[in-house]
Every structure is written in structure tokens, then in C-alpha cells.
Amino acid sequence: RACRDAAEWPGDLGVAVNVSAVQFANENFPSVVRRVLEATGLAAERLELEITESVFMADPHATKRMFDRLKKLGVRLALDDFGTGYSSMSYLSRAPFDKIKIDQSFVRGATEDNSSNAAIIRAIVSLAQALGMITVAEGVEAKDELDLVTSFGATLIQGYVFAKALPQAEVLERLQEGRFAYEI
Structure with a gap:
């Protein structure tokens, strides 16, 4: 619904959507995002996915693959609630936020x-x-x-x-x- 509503907003206003660790770990998540963008007509660059530091506790290689797949769609990525979790400077240099x-x-x-x-x-x-x-x-x-x-x-x-x-x-x-x- 957020993407459908945002598609009607004026100009290039974007929408930010929180992504849970469970959603982020789902191998099909990028496909779900792509289908939502296609169904709503929202331009990918107007969608921002807010991801917390908790996603980095999983497999670092799988995390990097997921980031790469999401960025390939053209969406923006935001590191949400920075500093409250397992802050590490190393992932900031690797993650495409x-x-x-x-x-x-x-x-x-x-x-x-x-x-x-x-x-x-x-x-x-x-x-x-x-x-x-x-x-x-x-x-x-x-x-x-x-x-x-x-x-x-x-x-x-x-x-x-x-x-x-x-x-x-x-x-x-x-x-x-x-x-x-x-x-x-």
C-alpha cells in the first residue's frame, strides 16, 4: 500500500519502508520488491528500504548478495537506528547504504x-x-x-x-x- 500511495505523490517524493531481518533473509525478497514496483508503477529510486544493523548478524556473504540484488533493482538503502545494535565500521565500508x-x-x-x-x-x-x-x-x-x-x-x-x-x-x-x- 505504501508504494501504491507514493506512486500518486507529486514530484520525486520517495517512501521509506522498514524491512525486518526475516524479510531481508528471504531469498525471494528482491523479487517481491520488483513485483511491488511493477504493480504500483513506483519508480525504484523513490523506494527506500530501511534496514537495521541486526541483518548483519547473519551470513556476511548472503547479506552482501542480498544488498547487491536490491541495489540492482535501483532502490535506495538506509541503515536504520544506527548505533543501537551491533555497530561495526567494517560493514559500513562494504554495505551499499x-x-x-x-x-x-x-x-x-x-x-x-x-x-x-x-x-x-x-x-x-x-x-x-x-x-x-x-x-x-x-x-x-x-x-x-x-x-x-x-x-x-x-x-x-x-x-x-x-x-x-x-x-x-x-x-x-x-x-x-x-x-x-x-x-x-
Whole structure:
């Protein structure tokens, strides 16, 4: 349904879909993705698959094959909740991610005195930039958090600072009217 809805959105707006470790391990997953793209008419580059670090616990060769098959379809890959699982710098150099999503647990408290979260966010953004990846700061809810993550160079911001989850019709209406602003 997400792909069907996104196919109707204006311009080149994309849609991000979470992928479970079970789905990722399924040998037929790329075929399922291809069929969904064909059935909905959504351009592959508008689909982003969000994958957590847990997928790397499986066979590294099978993981690489799966990444290669998905990238061959033309979809984008995002490493979701970065830093909360089994973070390893080695897989970042091997995996073809387009984006790193900084988990909201690092955003929380990052503006407080003596918090190490700000340093972690800065390091993740710097690493992503060096690897040519886009960064998303997740769970940004306050203006001071927004100021902090943007000052570090986070490419995109996700969170209630802009809006809570909205029905598709309201999102489209806001896009047409240019009504996305801080809600705090």
C-alpha cells in the first residue's frame, strides 16, 4: 500500500519502508520488491528500504548478495537506528547504504550539559559525509535539538518538531500549500 500511495505523490517524493531481518533473509525478497514496483508503477529510486544493523548478524556473504540484488533493482538503502545494535565500521565500508539514520536515543538529551550524545551525533554525521551518505536525525522534537543536529550537518530531520504522523491526504495538502513548519 505504501508504494501504491507514493506512486500518486507529486514530484520525486520517495517512501521509506522498514524491512525486518526475516524479510531481508528471504531469498525471494528482491523479487517481491520488483513485483511491488511493477504493480504500483513506483519508480525504484523513490523506494527506500530501511534496514537495521541486526541483518548483519547473519551470513556476511548472503547479506552482501542480498544488498547487491536490491541495489540492482535501483532502490535506495538506509541503515536504520544506527548505533543501537551491533555497530561495526567494517560493514559500513562494504554495505551499499545511501543513508544512515541516527537513532533518536542519541538525539534525546544531546543538548544537555555533559551529554556525550552530541559528540556521537557529530561523529556519525562526519562518518556518513566521509562515506558519501545522507544522514537523518530521527526523533527531533524540540527547537534546540533541531539547531544542534543541523549545526552538525545532518542532511535530513525526522520528528515531531515538524509534525506528528499525518494521514496521506493531510500530507499532500500541506505539501501543496507549503505548510511544513515547526510545530513547537
